[in-house]
Each structure stands twice: as C-alpha cells, then as structure tokens.
Amino acid sequence: MTVVDQAKNAAEFLNDRTHEEHLDRLMWMLRTRRDEAASRVAEWEQLRDLASAIKEHTLSNLAHYLEMFESRAQANGVTVHWAQDAHEHNQIVYQLLSDRKVDLLIKSKSMLTEECDTRPFLETRGIRVCETDLGERIQQLDDEPPSHIVGPAWHKTTQDVANLFARVYGSDKEKADAVYLAGVMRKNTRPLIEQAKAGMTGANFAVAETGAVVTVTNEGNADLSGNVPELRICSVGLEKIIPKNEHLAVFIRLLTRSATGNSITQYTSHFRAPRQNGEMHIILVDNGRSSRLGMEKFWRSLKCIRCAACMNTCPVYRRSGGLSYGATYMGPIGIIMMPTFDVRRYSELPFSSTLNGSCSNVCPVKIDIHEQIYGWREVMEEKHQIKFLKKEAMIVAGKVLSDPRLYRIAASSAEPSLKLLPRFAIYNHLNAWGWHRDIPQPAKETFHDWYRKHRSEGAGQEIGS
Amino acid sequence: MSVRDSILQNVRNNQPSPRELPAIPTFHSEQSVDLKTRFTEALKELAGEVVTEPPADFDLFLRKRFPDAKTICSAVPEYSGNKKPEDFSRWSDAGAIDVTIVRSPLGVAETGSVLLSDEEFRVNTIGFLAHDIVILLDPAEIVENIHDAYVHPHFRDKAYSLLMSGPSGSADIGGITVHPAQGVMTLTVIFWPRAQSNTT
Numbered sequence: 024m025t026v027v028d029q030a031k032n033a034a035e036f037l038n039d040r041t042h043e044e045h046l047d048r049l050m051w052m053l054r055t056r057r058d059e060a061a062s063r064v065a066e067w068e069q070l071r072d073l074a075s076a077i078k079e080h081t082l083s084n085l086a087h088y089l090e091m092f093e094s095r096a097q098a099n100g101v102t103v104h105w106a107q108d109a110h111e112h113n114q115i116v117y118q119l120l121s122d123r124k125v126d127l128l129i130k131s132k133s134m135l136t137e138e139c140d141t142r143p144f145l146e147t148r149g150i151r152v153c154e155t156d157l158g159e160r161i162q163q164l165d166d167e168p169p170s171h172i173v174g175p176a177w178h179k180t181t182q183d184v185a186n187l188f189a190r191v192y193g194s195d196k197e198k199a200d201a202v203y204l205a206g207v208m209r210k211n212t213r214p215l216i217e218q219a220k221a222g223m224t225g226a227n228f229a230v231a232e233t234g235a236v237v238t239v240t241n242e243g244n245a246d247l248s249g250n251v252p253e254l255r256i257c258s259v260g261l262e263k264i265i266p267k268n269e270h271l272a273v274f275i276r277l278l279t280r281s282a283t284g285n286s287i288t289q290y291t292s293h294f295r296a297p298r299q300n301g302e303m304h305i306i307l308v309d310n311g312r313s314s315r316l317g318m319e320k321f322w323r324s325l326k327c328i329r330c331a332a333c334m335n336t337c338p339v340y341r342r343s344g345g346l347s348y349g350a351t352y353m354g355p356i357g358i359i360m361m362p363t364f365d366v367r368r369y370s371e372l373p374f375s376s377t378l379n380g381s382c383s384n385v386c387p388v389k390i391d392i393h394e395q396i397y398g399w400r401e402v403m404e405e406k407h408q409i410k411f412l413k414k415e416a417m418i419v420a421g422k423v424l425s426d427p428r429l430y431r432i433a434a435s436s437a438e439p440s441l442k443l444l445p446r447f448a449i450y451n452h453l454n455a456w457g458w459h460r461d462i463p464q465p466a467k468e469t470f471h472d473w474y475r476k477h478r479s480e481g482a483g484q485e486i487g488s
Numbered sequence: 489m490s491v492r493d494s495i496l497q498n499v500r501n502n503q504p505s506p507r508e509l510p511a512i513p514t515f516h517s518e519q520s521v522d523l524k525t526r527f528t529e530a531l532k533e534l535a536g537e538v539v540t541e542p543p544a545d546f547d548l549f550l551r552k553r554f555p556d557a558k559t560i561c562s563a564v565p566e567y568s569g570n571k572k573p574e575d576f577s578r579w580s581d582a583g584a585i586d587v588t589i590v591r592s593p594l595g596v597a598e599t600g601s602v603l604l605s606d607e608e609f610r611v612n613t614i615g616f617l618a619h620d621i622v623i624l625l626d627p628a629e630i631v632e633n634i635h636d637a638y639v640h641p642h643f644r645d646k647a648y649s650l651l652m653s654g655p656s657g658s659a660d661i662g663g664i665t666v667h668p669a670q671g672v673m674t675l676t677v678i679f680w681p682r683a684q685s686n687t688t
Contacts, residue, residue: 026534049663066515073510080509086500095599099647105492159671160658167635191608201661202668209668216670217580217617233644243616243656244672249650261499269512275651276598276634278587287634289534290671292547296647298612309495317502413669487552 027350029375029487030103033343043342045180050334050341056284057332057385070277075389077270078326082316086265088231089307096305099296100348104306109139112308116141116223116256119304120150123254125221131238131245134172134329135227135308138351153215157208164191170345172352173282173331178344187341224249224294226259227328228274229305232267235295236305239278244291253301257294262325274328277387279331303453315363321397322361326388331356333382333392336455339375348372355382357389372459373399374413379390435472437465490566497612508629514635518555523597523630524679528633531600534654536675542566543678553676554593554620557586561614564591564624582611583630585618588672592623595630596637600626602677605646612648616656616671623652624680641656 106112158175169175191198238245297303334354345353361369543549562569592602656671
C-alpha cells in the first residue's frame, strides 16, 4: 500500500476556496457551540475526569467486562459472535444474511463497519445495502467514504448535495435547500426501510451489567434499522464496553454536547434483547484493538467515544477536509489511531498537526491526543518512515535550535533575506510552508535584540520598584 | 483455541494495570429547580413542543393540530384513536400511521427527553414510522437529570428502551438540524397527570 500523502491531498482541497471556507466555517460553528454547551454544565470538567477514569478502569479490566457483557447478552436471548478482524466480521454478517436469504440490508451509520469495509464486502456478494443516515447515504450515493465521523458529508455544500440528488433521484438541482433535500431522501429511502429483511447498527456504548447496546442518533435510523426488520445485527468494537448504566449517564451528558453543542441527540436507544418474533446478533470485533491495548504510549486512544470534537477544533482538519487523510478515522483522533492499523501507509499522518493541543483540551474523555501525535512522530523516526526531505529539514532545525549562536544568526538574517531574495527563491517546492500561504513578515528586531536593549536600559532597577 | 478465547487471552495479556472505578455523584442542583420549565425549554431546543395541560377536548385538539390525519394509533387508555399498536402485527406496516399517541413513564428536565420502551409502544415501530407522535407525560414523573433517568428500571428490564428528545432531524446537510429525516416529523409532549384520565 502506498503512503497516504495528506499534505498533497489537502493541497487539492485547498485549491477550491468554496469548500475550504464552507468546511472551516461549519467546523468552527460546531466548536463554538460545543464551548457554549460545556459552559452551561457546571460540572463539565468533573464529568470529563469521570469519563476518562471510567474508560481507563474498563480498559484495564476489559476481559472481565467483555465476559460479563457476553453472558448478560446471552441471557437476554442475544447471540454473541466474536471477530478477530474485519474479514471475520464481514463473513459473520454475510453468513447471517445469506442463511436467511436476505437480499436487502438497512444500516445505520457505523464507523466500525466503515473500518471493516462491510458494505462493499456484502455488495460484491449480491446483498444490497442501504445506508439510512442522511450523511452516510449521501456519501454512499456519491461513492465516497465519510469525511467526518459525525457528519460524513459535511465537506459538501448544499449545492453539491442538490447536484448529487438531481443526478441520482431526478430532484430539482436549483433547489439547494436542506429541508427540500432531506425530504427527497426520506421519500426515496423510506420504502427501502420498510422492505428490508435485516437491519444493522453499530454501537456507541455496550453496557456490561445489562448486555445492552446503546446507539445515539438524530434521525432515529438505528431505531428503524434495529426495529423494522426481524433480524437485527449490531457490530461492536471491544472498546465500547462500559460497566453500568450509571456510567452511561456520564457519557451521554458529554457526547452530544462535545459533538454538536446540543444537550442530547433526539434518539438515545438501548437494545437489550431481540424484538418480538425477532432475533438479535451482536458481533464483538477486535480488529487490532486488543493489540493497541498493550501499547504503553497509545492505549488511551481506545477511550475515544467518537464525538469528533478534536476534528472540529483542529486547524489542519478544518482546512484540509476529512478525505485528505485517506483513512477511516481522520483528524487528530485518526492520526493516532490509523498507524495502529498500518504504520507504513499512515506514516505521514502524525505530521498533519500543529501540536497546538486544542484537540486534547476539548476531548471529553481526556485523551492526550497531541502528546500521542508527538509519540507517533517518534515511532516513525525509529521505524525510518520519515521522508528524506522532512528528515533533513528537521536535522537542520534541530541543530539551529539547539545552538544559541546559530539561532541568533538565523533569526537576525531572516528579515533582510526575505526583503532581498527574489520571490522564486522563497516560494519553491522545497518550502512546503509557502505552498498555500505567504511567509509572515519577520519582526524588524529579534526578541534577543529587544531584550538586550531593554535589559541594559533597566539595569540596576529592582523588580517592582 | 476459539476466536473468542484467543481475543480474550490477547486482551488479558495486554490490558494495563487495573485502574479504580470512580463513584458517580447525582449532580443535583443546589437550588430548587422548576422541572417543568426546564424540560419545556430543553425539548424546544430540539424542536419538540410541550402542551402544559390536558386539552379539554382531546379529539378536537388532535383534529386542529393534525387536520390531514386519518390513521391515529393510540397506545393509551385516555384516547381510543382508530388503530391499536397490535393492528400493525407486521411492524413495517406502521408507516401507514399519521399520528401515534403513547404515554411516557419518565421525563428528563436536563435534556427534554422522554423515556419510551417496548412496554409503552407494544409495537416499537409506531414510534418511528408514524408521521407525528404525541406523548402524554405526568409532570410529577419528570426527573432533574440524566443520572436520575438511568435509575429507571426500564433500562435494566426492557428489550428496547429509548430516550426520545425531539422529532427525527438531521444536520447532515450544512450542519443545521432540519426536519424531516427518516422518523417522526413532529413530537408533542402533553403534561397529563396519570390520575386525570378522561377517557374519550
């Protein structure tokens, strides 16, 4: 597999100012709404501490809670399956469907099934799959993966969706109106929901004490997928387990506020046992999670509850779009998760960050995201996965920054150099910073010069006098 | 070794040293809280509406509010409607319902949510495939926050339980929530004490 070049992909996204501005504005609106929602909950920081502690407790006793969840679910009449990897997961789903001669599956949004490439697996075997989440369905119809884990199509403008629906459904291209377009989707998808013989959901949480799978949606599509057909399949990543309902309360209070700024989603749904005359299957999926649990620096990424607050606040994500990461999980959380799947393919991702720490500050479960990003850079260095040019640049920077004399020469020569050098000498392909922005004008005087001047002026004065 | 045992063994080998499980406070407000007002405001944020007392003539209320409704499915003794949940024994047929009427045993002031389960719905799909939903709620059964809500036995006992906090909506186009989505188009909660059962 080739290395994903996020910077190059981002450059293509940046060439189109409409989409860049649209995404940046939308993400920042979500970030602002998140801040407002958090400020209305007096115990917000306490909830974050609790959420982090609950997750760390559960992950450090994960085998115990997995066994508890399994036995409670089985006692509820649910069949529990275990899948080591994506292929095993997909094979289990396919077997369940083909044994019952199901040719149409309705699905609510699930990042785990994206991770497993479940939809193409089933479609190539003759099973039609209909995504019921509006954003996910838009991406399905446009043959694109999700660009955001909460709003899969948020990189698209309303006009993009109007164009897509006009092409697929024959709706009015001139009506770039979200209400109209949501109506078009409802009209075209509801018949499929009513016909389907099987439904599939992911899980936001799985409660060990009750054996229940919990989903959080605005549209109620997990409820439709999980209730309309008689066969319900829930795919659950191992890390989604939490101990009890009282712990679920903490996460429900944090999740939607962190994601969109609303206090809760319209539907918070708890599937504990099969529906009347139905059957329910839960597939517990590892796919690298148990190995990640043993990575001393990186196991805490398993605390993630998929709110995407880190993505919404990230200056790199906001201006490069989710598709540029070439990955199931994108943005800061994607940067620290994807290398655990394929260290070579995602070796460049840890450099798609300014390390400003904003991601860690908004994370509702207090994952040390920016520190893990730095940790992954170290791993890439150790594994020789850093490109020659980047490595050489860092060696030079390292030398300059560690030597005060060299640093002062470099700092004081920046201003005259930028003034004197012709534009082609500054903005060439070696200067990645300058590809999409102007170099900031350096100060006329370095800090060192300023400090030396003022320090000597004030010499002899006592502080505070 | 089975896949299950192999996964569990790998988890056991790799899980970090045990961390403590924290106690969860109830986070009750120190001042007295007007639960009805807070519930109403929170539900409004997600486009749900509250009617603060039982209508004198519920039939007239429904005809005014849903003038085009023909199929009214009632799961409550307070109103008969013209369909019962059991009329939709094939659950996918509930799309024929214009208005579903159901009673919730619990409201949550913090989020404007109501609890519903297979006990209240009887046929779960009447809650999503219907065009509109009307939910009766005894205001005495409103609790302050989500922590209180999860004490309710439905979450331990019912095959399916749901905290519903507004009509189905989607913010997937442009980030602003719009209706319709795939579920109910409107959600109305009527504060209707259980004792005041004026059977129509």
